[in-house]
Amino acid sequence: MPSTSTEPTDDSASPGAVVLLSGGLDSTTVLALARERHPERPLYALSFRYGQRHAVELESAARQARRYGVAAHERVDLGHLGRLTASTSALVKGSPHEVPKGRDAATIQGAIPVTYVPARNTLFLAYGLAWAEALGVREIWLGVTAVDYSGYPDCRPEFIESFEQTANLATKLGVQGQRIRLVAPLISWSKARIIQEGHARGVDYGDTVSCYAPTSSDDAPLACGQCDSCALRREGFLAAGVADPTRYAPA
Amino acid sequence: MPSTSTEPTDDSASPGAVVLLSGGLDSTTVLALARERHPERPLYALSFRYGQRHAVELESAARQARRYGVAAHERVDLGHLGRLTASTSALVKGSPHEVPKGRDAATIQGAIPVTYVPARNTLFLAYGLAWAEALGVREIWLGVTAVDYSGYPDCRPEFIESFEQTANLATKLGVQGQRIRLVAPLISWSKARIIQEGHARGVDYGDTVSCYAPTSSDDAPLACGQCDSCALRREGFLAAGVADPTRYAPA
Numbered sequence: 001m002p003s004t005s006t007e008p009t010d011d012s013a014s015p016g017a018v019v020l021l022s023g024g025l026d027s028t029t030v031l032a033l034a035r036e037r038h039p040e041r042p043l044y045a046l047s048f049r050y051g052q053r054h055a056v057e058l059e060s061a062a063r064q065a066r067r068y069g070v071a072a073h074e075r076v077d078l079g080h081l082g083r084l085t086a087s088t089s090a091l092v093k094g095s096p097h098e099v100p101k102g103r104d105a106a107t108i109q110g111a112i113p114v115t116y117v118p119a120r121n122t123l124f125l126a127y128g129l130a131w132a133e134a135l136g137v138r139e140i141w142l143g144v145t146a147v148d149y150s151g152y153p154d155c156r157p158e159f160i161e162s163f164e165q166t167a168n169l170a171t172k173l174g175v176q177g178q179r180i181r182l183v184a185p186l187i188s189w190s191k192a193r194i195i196q197e198g199h200a201r202g203v204d205y206g207d208t209v210s211c212y213a214p215t216s217s218d219d220a221p222l223a224c225g226q227c228d229s230c231a232l233r234r235e236g237f238l239a240a241g242v243a244d245p246t247r248y249a250p251a
Numbered sequence: 252m253p254s255t256s257t258e259p260t261d262d263s264a265s266p267g268a269v270v271l272l273s274g275g276l277d278s279t280t281v282l283a284l285a286r287e288r289h290p291e292r293p294l295y296a297l298s299f300r301y302g303q304r305h306a307v308e309l310e311s312a313a314r315q316a317r318r319y320g321v322a323a324h325e326r327v328d329l330g331h332l333g334r335l336t337a338s339t340s341a342l343v344k345g346s347p348h349e350v351p352k353g354r355d356a357a358t359i360q361g362a363i364p365v366t367y368v369p370a371r372n373t374l375f376l377a378y379g380l381a382w383a384e385a386l387g388v389r390e391i392w393l394g395v396t397a398v399d400y401s402g403y404p405d406c407r408p409e410f411i412e413s414f415e416q417t418a419n420l421a422t423k424l425g426v427q428g429q430r431i432r433l434v435a436p437l438i439s440w441s442k443a444r445i446i447q448e449g450h451a452r453g454v455d456y457g458d459t460v461s462c463y464a465p466t467s468s469d470d471a472p473l474a475c476g477q478c479d480s481c482a483l484r485r486e487g488f489l490a491a492g493v494a495d496p497t498r499y500a501p502a
Contacts, residue, residue: 074335080327080378085385112423118384122421123377126370127331133369134336159420166413170373170405172363 016042016071017139017183018132020124023047023061025208025233026143026186029198033185034141035068036201042071044135046128049075050120051082051092053099056221057209064207076127081120090114091212099213101226105235108228109151115212115228121154125163125182132180133171140167141183148191148236150228160184191236199242206245215249222249267293267322268390268434269383271375274298274312276459276484277394277437280449284436285392286319287452293322295386297379300326301371302333302343304350307472308460315458327378332371341365342463350464352477356486359479360402366463366479372405376414376433383431384422391418392434399442399483411435442487450493457496466500473500 019034021027034043045065047058058075065073082092090097090113097114121144128140144155153159164182168174186194198205210233211223223230225248237244270285272278285294296316298309309326316324333343341348341364348365372395379391395406404410415433419425437445449456461484462474474481476499488495 074331076331077328080325081381084325084378084382088385112426116423117381118423119377119381119418119421122380122417123374126374126377127335129373130332130368130370131335134339153423153426154421156420159417162413162417162420166373166410166417167370169407169410169413170370172367172369172404175363175404 016044016135016137017141018044018046018128018135018137019070020128020140020142021045021047021061021065021073022143023057023059023064023208024143024210024229025198025205025236026145026194028060028064028143028205028208029194029203030141030143030185031064031068031070032198032201032203034183043068044131044137045070045073046124046131047073047075048078048124048127050078050117051086051094053091053093054209054212054214056214056216060207060209064204067204074131078123078127081117081123085118088114089117091117099227101224103228103231105148105232108231109149112151112153113228115150116152119154121152121159122163125167129167129171129180133173136173138173138178138180139183140180141185143186144184145186145189145191145194147188148232150232157184157187160187190239191232192239195236195240195242199240206247210246220247222247224249225251267295267386267388268392269295269297269379269386269388270321271379271391271393272296272298272312272316272324273394274308274310274315274459275394275461275480276449276456276487277396277445279311279315279394279456279459280445280454281392281394281436282315282319282321283449283452283454285434294319295382295388296321296324297375297382298324298326299329299375299378301329301368302337302345304342304344305460305463305465305472307465307467311458311460315455318455325382329374329378332368332374336369339365340368342368350478352475354479354482356399356483359482360400363402363404364479366401367403370405372403372410373414376418380418380422380431384424387424389424389429389431390434391431392436394437395435396437396440396442396445398439399487401479401483408435408438411438441490442483443490446487446491446493450491457498461497471498473498475500476502
């Protein structure tokens with residue numbers, strides 16, 4: 001896959017990196033990996049409020065951004081995305097669809113589920129690209145994975161490769177031969193491996209939100225334990241042999 | 252160019268079309284062409300407020316959307332784009348850069364100018380893609396042109412082709428083989444030809460805003476007559492042999 005960039009460039013090639021940060025398990029692991037790769041360079045965290053039911057994830061994103069000492073953390077309002085896609089996506093508020101519960105991993109990965117948000121990663125990456133180019137930064141890190149995932153088309157390596165190609169045709173940096181790279185270190189990792197790698201680096205998974213439909217408690221969100229994202233996460237901790245710090249709502 | 256889609260699909264292939272509409276000369280012409288192509292099908296107009304100095308264009312966009320009887324006109328807030336890119340782009344409010352004035356067409360097309368907004372068309376298309384997929388619509392029309400244009404990398408056919416490929420990898424429609432197409436009918440037209448084609452179809456160019464730095468009068472914006480966009484537009488009317496209805500500010 002010659003055009004893929006799941007690995008970062010030479011350290012010297014980019015004055016820092018933009019990191020897409022939802023506040024979930026995967027993107028927080030990516031933030032830790034980016035920090036490890038660039039201990040001295042600025043990281044720019046980018047989060048999105050798009051009408052998601054689990055907007056509480058953004059509070060974890062803010063804490064994780066501080067924990068890893070980012071140079072800036074931008075929270076972009078993409079509320080219109082939620083309004084335009086509520087008719088089809090169960091993941092956004094106001095949708096007539098419910099978040100599926102109680103499905104096993106094989107079922108989850110069998111078809112594109114109703115939690116799919118049209119063009120979400122394309123929009124996230126487009127915003128990341130705008131910021132990267134304005135900053136003169138040439139790496140955009142993101143936590144997509146095509147293993148133990150929810151079946152979304154915009155998490156697959158062929159999408160990531162294609163977006164990278166488009167990004168280099170779209171921008172002044174690209175036209176001038178200063179290649180912009182998407183860095184997706186988790187793309188071929190199982191959920192168990194993601195957790196093991198992050199755990200070894202001290203990632204605080206207790207302060208990440210994966211659940212699509214969390215409820216609030218006095219001091220922290222409670223995961224439903226039943227949605228696709230909870231199922232993949234719970235099975236990941238089990239397979240990783242790492243204690244699961246997630247606080248689940250009483251069944 | 253096998254993957255290019257500068258022409259629309261069979262009329263039967265798409266239940267309508269999303270049209271990116273800035274309220275300028277090019278995108279208004281595209282709206283007229285889309286309406287001609289799909290006299291009975293719904294058109295969905297999409298405009299963006301991104302901190303542009305010439306936000307008055309959105310008022311023309313709203314009037315043109317009504318004129319062509321669109322099924323819906325969404326105005327998306329991308330204010331964050333302006334804030335993230337003001338340091339580099341003269342086109343957005345708060346930028347330290349000024350809009351260049353008094354340049355001739357050869358100079359304008361010689362290099363990427365300071366009015367370039369990083370990843371703007373990528374973001375516009377990503378939003379268009381989200382809406383198209385939510386609607387089940389498979390055409391996205393836009394008014395980019397690679398002739399008599401401002402030298403922006405994201406107006407070139409290679410970018411449009413690449414985005415279309417990415418769009419089909421990103422989405423459920425694409426994965427299911429229901430190909431999404433970008434329709435860019437102006438891509439190889441001169442400004443003069445765009446004006447002639449629109450004029451022949453009765454496009455009201457007096458109610459379009461191309462100027463990057465318009466001033467207000469009592470009842471309508473006045474074009475500066477000096478920016479790159481005014482220069483290309485003014486020369487286009489001259490070359491087309493069509494009377495220029497633009498109201499220019501006194502020199």
